[in-house]
Amino acid sequence: MSRTINFAVKKSDLLPALKQLKKVEKSAKKKASTLEVTIVDDFLQLTIPGIQLNVKAVTNGSAKFTIQLWYFADVVNAETDKELSFTLFENQLKLRGFTFAVQTTFFETDSILRSINLPVNYTQYDLAKLYFSGRYTQEEIIFNNMDKLVPNALDTLEKDINKIALLMKQFGFTKEEVKELLMERFKDGSN
Secondary structure, eight states: OOOOEEEEEEHHHHHHHHHHHHHHHHHSSSOSOEEEEEEETTEEEEEETTEEEEEEOEESSOEEEEEEHHHHHHHHHHOOOSEEEEEEETTEEEETTEEEEOSEEEOSOGGGOOOOOOOTTOOHHHHHHHHHHOOSOHHHHHHTTOTTHHHHHHHHHHHHHHHHHHHHGGGTOOHHHHHHHHHHHHHHTOO
């Protein structure tokens, strides 16, 4: 069954929020941020790593989609209407007669509508902590395009555990003991 969600937002409300997100992205080491747009009752939640903004909107349901920040900002900026009426389809977003692809969409339930909270310049440590915290489901990690970043961080962690275990072997530490110490730190969320 194909689902659609309609939402309308004033360009004068959306454009300043997108400009602010682009400023944050520009200050970050990582560029080309994926913008996560969550549609909920009466507002849009716009999220990139390090910042989350809410913009008033008229909505007819809940959904989420992701798109490249710069692309979405360019589409909105090029629009001449003061009131922007969007329709979200599976993997597509329509604005007036123009339909463009979005990276991911989610309609079924709002269980995946939580945004992943990461700092602007997140590190391998932040990604591993995100995974081991248990706060996010695999579906949320995939939806937020972290499904390649998290495994890379975990691979790096495993390699580093092996290096530390090798160095600490002379002091009687085993790989399991090193791993246990690190896992305690990840689970309690300390830095």
